[in-house]
Amino acid sequence: MKWSELSIHTKNEAVEAISNILHEAGASGVVIEDSAEFGKPREDQYGEIYALNEDDFPKDGVIVKAYLSESSFLNETVEEIKVAITNLTNFNIDIGENSVTVVEVNEEDWATAWKQYYHPVKISERFTIVPTWEDYTPVSTDELIIELDPGMAFGTGTHPTTVMCLQGLEKIVKADNTVVDVGTGSGVLSVGAALLGAKSVHALDLDEVAVRSAKENVTLNKVDDQVTVYHGNLLDTVKEPADVVVANILADIIISFTDDAFSIVKPGGYYITSGIIGAKRDEVKAALQASGFVIEEVLLMEDWVAIIARRPL
Numbered sequence: 001m002k003w004s005e006l007s008i009h010t011k012n013e014a015v016e017a018i019s020n021i022l023h024e025a026g027a028s029g030v031v032i033e034d035s036a037e038f039g040k041p042r043e044d045q046y047g048e049i050y051a052l053n054e055d056d057f058p059k060d061g062v063i064v065k066a067y068l069s070e071s072s073f074l075n076e077t078v079e080e081i082k083v084a085i086t087n088l089t090n091f092n093i094d095i096g097e098n099s100v101t102v103v104e105v106n107e108e109d110w111a112t113a114w115k116q117y118y119h120p121v122k123i124s125e126r127f128t129i130v131p132t133w134e135d136y137t138p139v140s141t142d143e144l145i146i147e148l149d150p151g152m153a154f155g156t157g158t159h160p161t162t163v164m165c166l167q168g169l170e171k172i173v174k175a176d177n178t179v180v181d182v183g184t185g186s187g188v189l190s191v192g193a194a195l196l197g198a199k200s201v202h203a204l205d206l207d208e209v210a211v212r213s214a215k216e217n218v219t220l221n222k223v224d225d226q227v228t229v230y231h232g233n234l235l236d237t238v239k240e241p242a243d244v245v246v247a248n249i250l251a252d253i254i255i256s257f258t259d260d261a262f263s264i265v266k267p268g269g270y271y272i273t274s275g276i277i278g279a280k281r282d283e284v285k286a287a288l289q290a291s292g293f294v295i296e297e298v299l300l301m302e303d304w305v306a307i308i309a310r311r312p313l
Protein backbone atom coordinates (compact mmCIF):
# COMPACT_ATOMS: atom_id res chain seq x y z
CA MET A 1 0.00 0.00 0.00
CA LYS A 2 1.20 3.50 -0.79
CA TRP A 3 1.34 6.27 1.78
CA SER A 4 1.43 10.01 1.47
CA GLU A 5 3.73 12.05 3.63
CA LEU A 6 2.34 15.48 4.38
CA SER A 7 4.95 18.04 5.49
CA ILE A 8 3.91 21.34 7.02
CA HIS A 9 6.55 24.00 7.61
CA THR A 10 5.42 26.02 10.59
CA LYS A 11 6.46 27.70 13.85
CA ASN A 12 7.04 26.07 17.22
CA GLU A 13 3.95 27.59 18.85
CA ALA A 14 1.65 25.99 16.24
CA VAL A 15 3.05 22.46 16.55
CA GLU A 16 0.60 21.16 19.15
CA ALA A 17 -2.48 22.54 17.41
CA ILE A 18 -1.31 21.22 14.03
CA SER A 19 -0.54 17.79 15.51
CA ASN A 20 -4.10 17.68 16.85
CA ILE A 21 -5.53 18.63 13.49
CA LEU A 22 -3.50 15.86 11.84
CA HIS A 23 -4.55 13.23 14.36
CA GLU A 24 -8.19 14.21 13.99
CA ALA A 25 -7.80 13.94 10.24
CA GLY A 26 -6.84 10.28 10.73
CA ALA A 27 -3.06 10.49 10.40
CA SER A 28 -1.48 7.33 11.73
CA GLY A 29 1.42 9.28 13.15
CA VAL A 30 2.98 12.69 13.44
CA VAL A 31 6.71 13.33 13.33
CA ILE A 32 8.21 16.65 14.39
CA GLU A 33 11.49 18.01 13.04
CA ASP A 34 12.44 21.12 14.97
CA SER A 35 15.33 23.33 13.82
CA ALA A 36 16.01 24.17 17.49
CA GLU A 37 16.63 20.47 18.20
CA PHE A 38 19.65 20.10 15.93
CA GLY A 39 22.87 19.63 17.88
CA LYS A 40 21.12 19.09 21.23
CA PRO A 41 22.46 16.24 23.37
CA ARG A 42 20.18 13.21 23.14
CA GLU A 43 19.14 10.58 25.62
CA ASP A 44 19.07 7.27 23.86
CA GLN A 45 18.49 4.83 26.70
CA TYR A 46 15.65 3.13 24.79
CA GLY A 47 17.69 2.69 21.67
CA GLU A 48 16.03 5.52 19.75
CA ILE A 49 17.57 6.51 16.46
CA TYR A 50 18.04 10.22 15.92
CA ALA A 51 18.91 11.98 12.73
CA LEU A 52 22.41 13.37 13.11
CA ASN A 53 22.68 14.92 9.72
CA GLU A 54 22.05 18.65 9.60
CA ASP A 55 20.23 18.16 6.31
CA ASP A 56 17.48 16.26 8.15
CA PHE A 57 16.48 19.36 10.10
CA PRO A 58 14.75 22.47 8.79
CA LYS A 59 16.92 25.58 8.68
CA ASP A 60 14.30 27.48 10.64
CA GLY A 61 10.96 26.78 12.29
CA VAL A 62 9.52 23.30 12.58
CA ILE A 63 8.42 20.70 10.06
CA VAL A 64 5.46 18.58 11.14
CA LYS A 65 5.03 15.40 9.10
CA ALA A 66 2.02 13.12 9.01
CA TYR A 67 1.32 9.89 7.16
CA LEU A 68 -1.97 9.25 5.40
CA SER A 69 -3.03 6.13 3.59
CA GLU A 70 -3.61 6.74 -0.11
CA SER A 71 -6.63 4.46 -0.05
CA SER A 72 -8.29 6.72 2.50
CA PHE A 73 -9.73 10.10 1.66
CA LEU A 74 -6.53 11.79 0.64
CA ASN A 75 -7.58 14.79 -1.44
CA GLU A 76 -10.49 15.76 0.77
CA THR A 77 -8.42 15.26 3.91
CA VAL A 78 -5.49 17.36 2.72
CA GLU A 79 -7.85 20.20 1.82
CA GLU A 80 -9.53 19.99 5.25
CA ILE A 81 -6.15 20.02 6.98
CA LYS A 82 -5.04 23.11 5.06
CA VAL A 83 -8.23 25.00 5.98
CA ALA A 84 -8.00 23.97 9.64
CA ILE A 85 -4.35 25.10 9.88
CA THR A 86 -5.06 28.45 8.22
CA ASN A 87 -7.95 28.94 10.68
CA LEU A 88 -5.44 28.80 13.56
CA THR A 89 -4.51 32.39 12.73
CA ASN A 90 -8.01 33.35 13.98
CA PHE A 91 -6.73 32.33 17.41
CA ASN A 92 -3.58 34.45 16.98
CA ILE A 93 -1.39 31.38 16.55
CA ASP A 94 1.65 32.12 14.38
CA ILE A 95 1.71 29.40 11.72
CA GLY A 96 4.84 30.75 10.03
CA GLU A 97 5.28 30.19 6.32
CA ASN A 98 2.68 27.36 6.38
CA SER A 99 3.90 25.62 3.25
CA VAL A 100 2.27 22.22 2.78
CA THR A 101 3.83 19.54 0.58
CA VAL A 102 2.64 16.01 -0.14
CA VAL A 103 4.92 13.20 -1.36
CA GLU A 104 4.34 9.51 -1.83
CA VAL A 105 6.34 7.20 0.45
CA ASN A 106 6.75 3.45 0.86
CA GLU A 107 5.66 1.53 3.91
CA GLU A 108 9.24 0.78 4.90
CA ASP A 109 10.15 4.47 5.00
CA TRP A 110 8.21 5.17 8.11
CA ALA A 111 7.66 1.71 9.57
CA THR A 112 6.28 2.12 13.04
CA ALA A 113 7.67 5.50 14.10
CA TRP A 114 4.15 6.83 14.64
CA LYS A 115 3.29 4.32 17.34
CA GLN A 116 4.40 6.52 20.20
CA TYR A 117 1.64 9.00 19.39
CA TYR A 118 -1.24 6.52 19.40
CA HIS A 119 -2.89 5.92 22.78
CA PRO A 120 -6.09 4.32 24.18
CA VAL A 121 -9.16 6.35 23.21
CA LYS A 122 -12.81 6.00 24.19
CA ILE A 123 -14.78 6.57 21.02
CA SER A 124 -18.38 5.77 21.96
CA GLU A 125 -20.57 4.81 24.88
CA ARG A 126 -19.07 1.30 25.01
CA PHE A 127 -16.05 1.11 22.71
CA THR A 128 -12.48 1.96 23.67
CA ILE A 129 -9.69 1.45 21.15
CA VAL A 130 -6.45 0.29 22.73
CA PRO A 131 -3.19 0.02 20.77
CA THR A 132 -1.63 -3.37 21.40
CA TRP A 133 1.50 -1.93 22.94
CA GLU A 134 -0.38 0.03 25.65
CA ASP A 135 -1.58 -1.22 29.04
CA TYR A 136 -5.19 -0.34 29.73
CA THR A 137 -7.55 -1.15 32.58
CA PRO A 138 -11.27 -1.01 31.69
CA VAL A 139 -13.22 1.57 33.68
CA SER A 140 -16.53 -0.32 33.59
CA THR A 141 -17.70 -3.89 33.10
CA ASP A 142 -19.79 -2.76 30.13
CA GLU A 143 -16.83 -1.39 28.21
CA LEU A 144 -15.83 -3.14 24.98
CA ILE A 145 -12.12 -3.00 24.24
CA ILE A 146 -10.90 -3.23 20.67
CA GLU A 147 -7.19 -4.00 20.70
CA LEU A 148 -5.60 -2.76 17.55
CA ASP A 149 -2.36 -2.67 15.66
CA PRO A 150 -3.44 -1.10 12.38
CA GLY A 151 0.05 -1.49 10.92
CA MET A 152 -0.13 -0.07 7.44
CA ALA A 153 -3.89 -0.52 6.97
CA PHE A 154 -6.39 2.31 7.33
CA GLY A 155 -8.23 2.17 10.61
CA THR A 156 -6.65 3.32 13.85
CA GLY A 157 -10.29 3.52 14.90
CA THR A 158 -10.11 7.23 15.58
CA HIS A 159 -11.03 8.70 12.18
CA PRO A 160 -14.48 10.37 12.38
CA THR A 161 -15.82 8.04 9.67
CA THR A 162 -14.76 4.96 11.67
CA VAL A 163 -16.05 6.38 14.96
CA MET A 164 -19.50 6.99 13.44
CA CYS A 165 -19.62 3.44 12.06
CA LEU A 166 -18.79 2.00 15.46
CA GLN A 167 -21.48 4.19 17.03
CA GLY A 168 -23.96 2.95 14.42
CA LEU A 169 -22.98 -0.70 14.99
CA GLU A 170 -23.33 -0.20 18.73
CA LYS A 171 -26.96 0.89 18.25
CA ILE A 172 -27.90 -1.78 15.76
CA VAL A 173 -25.99 -5.04 16.08
CA LYS A 174 -27.76 -7.75 18.05
CA ALA A 175 -26.48 -11.11 19.24
CA ASP A 176 -26.81 -13.66 16.46
CA ASN A 177 -26.68 -11.07 13.67
CA THR A 178 -24.75 -11.63 10.44
CA VAL A 179 -22.62 -8.61 9.49
CA VAL A 180 -20.68 -7.72 6.32
CA ASP A 181 -17.85 -5.15 6.59
CA VAL A 182 -16.97 -3.81 3.12
CA GLY A 183 -13.46 -2.28 3.06
CA THR A 184 -12.46 -3.60 6.46
CA GLY A 185 -8.98 -1.95 6.58
CA SER A 186 -7.49 -2.88 9.97
CA GLY A 187 -10.64 -4.90 10.74
CA VAL A 188 -11.71 -2.45 13.43
CA LEU A 189 -15.43 -2.49 12.55
CA SER A 190 -15.58 -6.28 12.25
CA VAL A 191 -13.93 -6.72 15.63
CA GLY A 192 -16.43 -4.19 17.04
CA ALA A 193 -19.40 -6.07 15.55
CA ALA A 194 -18.09 -9.37 16.95
CA LEU A 195 -17.65 -7.87 20.43
CA LEU A 196 -21.27 -6.70 20.23
CA GLY A 197 -22.20 -10.35 19.81
CA ALA A 198 -22.60 -10.76 16.05
CA LYS A 199 -22.69 -14.46 15.26
CA SER A 200 -20.91 -14.18 11.94
CA VAL A 201 -18.95 -11.31 10.40
CA HIS A 202 -17.57 -11.19 6.83
CA ALA A 203 -14.67 -8.73 6.61
CA LEU A 204 -13.36 -8.02 3.12
CA ASP A 205 -10.95 -5.64 1.47
CA LEU A 206 -9.43 -5.10 -1.96
CA ASP A 207 -6.03 -4.39 -0.44
CA GLU A 208 -3.87 -7.37 0.59
CA VAL A 209 -2.13 -5.34 3.30
CA ALA A 210 -5.51 -4.62 4.86
CA VAL A 211 -6.55 -8.29 4.65
CA ARG A 212 -3.36 -9.28 6.50
CA SER A 213 -3.77 -6.57 9.10
CA ALA A 214 -7.46 -7.39 9.68
CA LYS A 215 -6.64 -11.09 10.16
CA GLU A 216 -4.03 -10.21 12.77
CA ASN A 217 -6.39 -7.90 14.63
CA VAL A 218 -9.20 -10.48 14.58
CA THR A 219 -6.87 -13.02 16.20
CA LEU A 220 -5.56 -10.44 18.65
CA ASN A 221 -9.12 -9.79 19.83
CA LYS A 222 -9.92 -13.52 19.99
CA VAL A 223 -12.91 -13.24 17.67
CA ASP A 224 -11.67 -15.75 15.03
CA ASP A 225 -14.72 -17.93 15.64
CA GLN A 226 -17.01 -15.11 14.55
CA VAL A 227 -15.04 -13.15 11.91
CA THR A 228 -13.85 -14.36 8.50
CA VAL A 229 -11.47 -12.05 6.63
CA TYR A 230 -10.94 -12.29 2.90
CA HIS A 231 -9.87 -10.48 -0.22
CA GLY A 232 -12.80 -9.14 -2.23
CA ASN A 233 -14.14 -6.30 -4.34
CA LEU A 234 -17.17 -4.63 -2.75
CA LEU A 235 -19.98 -7.22 -2.43
CA ASP A 236 -18.92 -9.34 -5.43
CA THR A 237 -17.98 -12.33 -3.26
CA VAL A 238 -20.85 -12.06 -0.76
CA LYS A 239 -23.82 -14.32 -1.42
CA GLU A 240 -25.40 -14.80 2.01
CA PRO A 241 -28.02 -12.28 3.20
CA ALA A 242 -26.90 -10.12 6.14
CA ASP A 243 -28.67 -8.37 9.00
CA VAL A 244 -26.19 -5.48 8.82
CA VAL A 245 -23.84 -4.27 6.08
CA VAL A 246 -21.31 -1.56 6.93
CA ALA A 247 -19.16 0.25 4.35
CA ASN A 248 -16.75 3.04 5.21
CA ILE A 249 -15.50 3.92 1.71
CA LEU A 250 -15.68 7.04 -0.45
CA ALA A 251 -19.10 8.48 -1.36
CA ASP A 252 -18.70 7.77 -5.08
CA ILE A 253 -17.93 4.11 -4.40
CA ILE A 254 -20.91 3.81 -2.06
CA ILE A 255 -23.18 5.29 -4.73
CA SER A 256 -21.90 2.71 -7.23
CA PHE A 257 -23.17 -0.35 -5.31
CA THR A 258 -26.32 0.62 -3.38
CA ASP A 259 -28.36 -1.90 -5.45
CA ASP A 260 -25.99 -4.75 -4.51
CA ALA A 261 -26.15 -3.68 -0.86
CA PHE A 262 -29.96 -3.69 -1.01
CA SER A 263 -30.01 -7.24 -2.31
CA ILE A 264 -27.67 -8.47 0.44
CA VAL A 265 -29.36 -6.71 3.39
CA LYS A 266 -32.24 -8.80 4.78
CA PRO A 267 -35.71 -7.19 4.89
CA GLY A 268 -35.75 -5.14 8.12
CA GLY A 269 -31.91 -5.11 8.16
CA TYR A 270 -29.54 -2.15 8.15
CA TYR A 271 -26.94 -0.58 5.88
CA ILE A 272 -24.44 1.77 7.56
CA THR A 273 -22.42 3.87 5.12
CA SER A 274 -19.65 6.30 5.97
CA GLY A 275 -16.66 7.99 4.36
CA ILE A 276 -19.01 10.62 2.97
CA ILE A 277 -17.88 14.25 2.93
CA GLY A 278 -20.61 16.78 3.80
CA ALA A 279 -21.05 17.96 0.20
CA LYS A 280 -21.91 14.42 -0.99
CA ARG A 281 -24.54 13.68 1.67
CA ASP A 282 -27.62 14.29 -0.47
CA GLU A 283 -26.21 12.38 -3.44
CA VAL A 284 -25.59 9.30 -1.27
CA LYS A 285 -29.01 9.61 0.40
CA ALA A 286 -30.70 9.79 -3.00
CA ALA A 287 -28.83 6.72 -4.27
CA LEU A 288 -29.76 4.73 -1.15
CA GLN A 289 -33.42 5.72 -1.49
CA ALA A 290 -33.46 4.94 -5.22
CA SER A 291 -32.30 1.39 -4.39
CA GLY A 292 -35.18 1.00 -1.91
CA PHE A 293 -33.57 1.90 1.45
CA VAL A 294 -35.28 4.14 3.99
CA ILE A 295 -32.97 6.65 5.71
CA GLU A 296 -33.14 6.09 9.47
CA GLU A 297 -30.46 8.46 10.74
CA VAL A 298 -27.73 10.77 9.50
CA LEU A 299 -24.68 11.15 11.77
CA LEU A 300 -22.30 14.10 11.49
CA MET A 301 -18.77 14.50 12.79
CA GLU A 302 -16.55 17.35 11.68
CA ASP A 303 -17.18 17.52 7.93
CA TRP A 304 -17.97 13.81 7.64
CA VAL A 305 -21.33 12.11 7.34
CA ALA A 306 -22.50 8.56 8.07
CA ILE A 307 -25.93 7.35 7.04
CA ILE A 308 -27.89 4.56 8.69
CA ALA A 309 -30.40 3.18 6.20
CA ARG A 310 -32.89 0.33 6.54
CA ARG A 311 -34.38 -2.10 4.10
CA PRO A 312 -38.15 -2.09 4.70
CA LEU A 313 -39.75 -5.33 5.89
Ligand SMILES: C[S@@+](CC[C@H](N)C(=O)[O-])C[C@H]1O[C@@H](n2cnc3c(N)ncnc32)[C@H](O)[C@@H]1O
Nearest residue numbers: 071154155162183184185205206207233234248
Ligand atom coordinates in the same frame (compact mmCIF):
# COMPACT_ATOMS: atom_id res chain seq x y z
C1 LIG B 1 -11.56 4.35 4.73
S1 LIG B 1 -10.94 2.75 4.84
C2 LIG B 1 -12.01 2.07 6.10
C3 LIG B 1 -11.31 1.09 7.02
C4 LIG B 1 -12.14 0.61 8.22
N1 LIG B 1 -13.33 -0.10 7.77
C5 LIG B 1 -12.53 1.77 9.09
O1 LIG B 1 -13.75 2.07 9.16
O2 LIG B 1 -11.67 2.38 9.74
C6 LIG B 1 -11.57 2.08 3.35
C7 LIG B 1 -11.08 0.68 3.05
O3 LIG B 1 -11.78 0.26 1.87
C8 LIG B 1 -10.91 -0.51 1.08
N2 LIG B 1 -11.47 -0.51 -0.28
C9 LIG B 1 -11.41 0.48 -1.20
N3 LIG B 1 -12.04 0.11 -2.34
C10 LIG B 1 -12.52 -1.16 -2.12
C11 LIG B 1 -13.25 -2.10 -2.92
N4 LIG B 1 -13.63 -1.80 -4.17
N5 LIG B 1 -13.57 -3.30 -2.37
C12 LIG B 1 -13.20 -3.60 -1.11
N6 LIG B 1 -12.48 -2.76 -0.31
C13 LIG B 1 -12.15 -1.55 -0.82
C14 LIG B 1 -9.57 0.18 1.25
O4 LIG B 1 -8.51 -0.70 0.92
C15 LIG B 1 -9.60 0.57 2.72
O5 LIG B 1 -9.01 -0.42 3.53
